[in-house]
Amino acid sequence: MTSTAPAAGAVITTGPRRSRPRRGAAALRRAISPLALLALWQAASATGVLPEDKLAPPLQILEAMTEEWRKGTLQDATVISVQRVAIGFAIGAAVALVLATVAGLSRIGEDAVDPPMQMLRTVPHFGLLPLLVLWLGIDESPKVALIALGVAFPLYVNTVAGIRGVDPKMLDAARAMRLSWTERLRHVIAPGALPSALVGLRLSLGVAWLSLIVAEQINATSGIGYLVSDAASFGRTDVVVGGLVVYSLLGLATDALVRSLERKALAWRHG
Amino acid sequence: MATRLIHPDTRTTAPVPGTGAPTVRVRGLRRAFGDHVVLDDLDLDIAPGELVALLGRSGSGKSTLLRTLAGLDPVTHGTAEIDGTVSVAFQEPRLLPWRRVGDNVALALRHGSRASRRARARQTLMEVGLAEKHDVWPVTLSGGQAQRASLARALVSAPGLLLLDEPFSALDALTRIEMHDLVLALWREHRPAVLLVTHDVDEALKLADRVLVIDEGRVRHETRVTAERPRDLAGLQDLRAELLAVLGVHEGPTPS
Structure with missing residues (x-):
């Protein structure tokens, strides 16, 4: 396992989007090469260039996953994996937001919280897995803890940056209007920090899925990781690749969720 | 030394019309950062409904005075009493x-x-x-x-007191003229006391009942402008020259 880069391929896109018809045509043009690659892959398998014990052809993967679905094993595995990410994310995000609020709002809080967070941030959290297993055993808790650790840092860093980036002139204007501290927090600081916090959210979700994949390689008896490693031991490359596809689809789904949240919450940026 | 800032919303007594009690009453206001004295025993009265322009170069203390009246800076020496609520329009709109x-x-x-x-x-x-x-x-x-x-x-x-912190300086010339007319119309309608901080002598002469020049933390000069509005600046050239001289600006001879 060598994956250390968080959220590979998670490109944060902002800015106004192009108009509908042009986007449709562009999407069509951009779909051509991936489809051609799939066709090439299928053809390579059919002609025996790509042996099945190394990599199954796309149609067989689809078939195998349909079969897993029919048996119900795919749904069960997905529910377990999603649950791990949800719990780990919730814990990591809660801790990150509390610490970011403390560090962002008070000088004392910043001095107390930020230095250890910045130091811990540099530790590659996958490297902590052996320790987590020692501390927490081999069941659910080390998996959830690994995800929580991965989530906490990008969200913390971006939220603190967001809070600190709030224009002091806006805060002056709010004070001149006699807004109380809690009103300033609600009307100025929180919405001002939101764009940056949402960037942190997207990054942290990417890390959450990556952490899940790593965590599920260690002694999993359930979940998508188990489905994949079990299939691998029987040489079923179709289910192995199918499992990877499910991982990516889940990652894409949460990313799309955050992006739609961004579009709604940050509508004020584009009028 | 007594230190007191009567904050607008803690004040319970309403202004009594006809008694001549000023909306703003500043006495001996002093503010220093280390050795640097920004406000130096400054006194200032603004009557209810009076439109006062405050002229000054950068660093003259006018921004600190405005921030103090707005409740953004503390009163450390002297007193600043304000009758009624205060609100501010800044140089940049600062809308959320x-x-x-x-x-x-x-x-x-x-x-x-x-x-x-x-x-x-x-x-x-x-x-x-x-x-x-x-x-x-x-x-x-x-x-x-x-x-x-x-x-x-x-x-x-x-508000009982409207603080305008160079609110027109970033606008283009035509928009600025429209804003001047708008401010006068709103002021006539609502009659707040207004303190307009500006570095534009013509703007001050066009709008204000009274023009103050602040320098080194004190009010150095004071002029009443009694001409009827809308004002023709051509008739106010003497006042203009007077204010520019106080500000230390000496214009060359105008080409004929």
């Missing part, structure tokens, strides 16, 4: 970009039901000519429109 224009204005109202606050915000936006911009995001406004929305936000709470 994540609130629609109407909600920005309504946010300045600290009391009353949500519906009544919204109604007053809508009414004030109409007065500044932005009724149709009630539901748009601030990012879509032009510079002049944003400044008018900022003015609406400052006026909506019916």
Whole structure:
């Protein structure tokens, strides 16, 4: 396992989007090469260039996953994996937001919280897995803890940056209007920090899925990781690749969720 | 030394008309950062409904005075008493970009039901000519429109004292003329005391009842402008020369 880069391929896109018809045509043009690659892959398998014990052809993967679905094993595995990410994310995000609020709002809080967070941030959290297993055993808790650790840092860093980036002139204007501290927090600081916090959210979700994949390689008896490693031991490359596809689809789904949240919450940026 | 700032919303007694009690009464206001004296035993009175322009070069202490009156800077020496509520319109509009224009204005109202606050915000936006911009995001406004929305936000709470911190300096010349007329119209309608901080002598002469020149933290010069509005600046050339001289600006001979 060598994956250390968080959220590979998670490109944060902002800015106004192009108009509908042009986007449709562009999407069509951009779909051509991936489809051609799939066709090439299928053809390579059919002609025996790509042996099945190394990599199954796309149609067989689809078939195998349909079969897993029919048996119900795919749904069960997905529910377990999603649950791990949800719990780990919730814990990591809660801790990150509390610490970011403390560090962002008070000088004392910043001095107390930020230095250890910045130091811990540099530790590659996958490297902590052996320790987590020692501390927490081999069941659910080390998996959830690994995800929580991965989530906490990008969200913390971006939220603190967001809070600190709030224009002091806006805060002056709010004070001149006699807004109380809690009103300033609600009307100025929180919405001002939101764009940056949402960037942190997207990054942290990417890390959450990556952490899940790593965590599920260690002694999993359930979940998508188990489905994949079990299939691998029987040489079923179709289910192995199918499992990877499910991982990516889940990652894409949460990313799309955050992006739609961004579009709604940050509508004020584009009028 | 007594230190007292009567904060607008803690004051319970209403101003008594006809008694001549000033809206702003500043005595011996002193502010220093280390050895650097920004405000030096400054005295200032502003009568109810009076429009006072404050001229000064950068670093003369005019911004600190305005921040002190706005309640943004503390009173460390001397007294500053203000009768009624204070509101500020800044050089940049400083609207909250994540609130629609109407909600920005309504946010300045600290009391009353949500519906009544919204109604007053809508009414004030109409007065500044932005009724149709009630539901748009601030990012879509032009510079002049944003400044008018900022003015609406400052006026909506019916302040006893309106502080204007160079609110026209970033606008183009034509928009500035429109804003001058708008401010005069709003001032006539609502009659707050106004302290207009500016570095534009012509603007001060066009708008103010009284022009003060602040330098090194003190009011150095004071001139009443009694001409009827709208004013023809051509008739105020003597005052203009006087103020420029106090500010230390010496213009060359005008080409004939």
